[in-house]
Amino acid sequence: MTDSAPDAAAQAASAEVTLADEFKTAFREHPAAVAIIAGQTATGPVGLTASSVSSVAVDPATLSFSVTRATGSAGGLLEAGDITVNLLSLDQETLALDFARSGAPRFTPEQGWEHFPTGEPYLPQARETLRCRIASTVKVGGSTIVLAEVLEVLHGSSTPPLMYQNRRFGRLDASSFDQ
Helix, strand or coil: CCCCHHHHHHHHHHHHHHHHHHHHHHHHCCCEECEEEEEEECCEEEEEEECCCEEEEECCEEEEEEECCCCHHHHHHHHHCEEEEEECEHHHHHHHHHHHCCCCCCCCHHHCCEECCCCCEECCCCCEEEEEEEEEEEEECCEEEEEEEEEEEEECCCCCEEEEECCEEEECCHHHHCC
């Protein structure tokens, strides 16, 4: 008699990897707008590039995003409590890359950061800036979903939004929306 339990476990693990790969591929092909989420901590400003920002509710105005760990910049944002979500324009790809790479320059004078009177860093040249307060977090696997209540909205650049799809930045074809 042979023991089929190890084979079943190996097949289940293989199916999970396959599902995870398929899931990543599906969302890699799904275009998303790009934002820099920033906050002020006791040791200075922190920020990261995100493509997971979504509106959740209008009353109260609430958005969501996810971070993959609670350390580094993501941990700093969770600690900050009050944050900004800066929706980037097409001409801010270099800035998005800087905040996506560990060790890249951040919050330099050349990047154009300013601060709200309440301390949060923001980009006045972003398409939109939403000043938020983290309302709650939910751990899901190795990620944390953040729900943030919007406190203030600043309208900025009218340049088309910076989009991300299949590991590349690009633009939304606005002509497809013309009628």
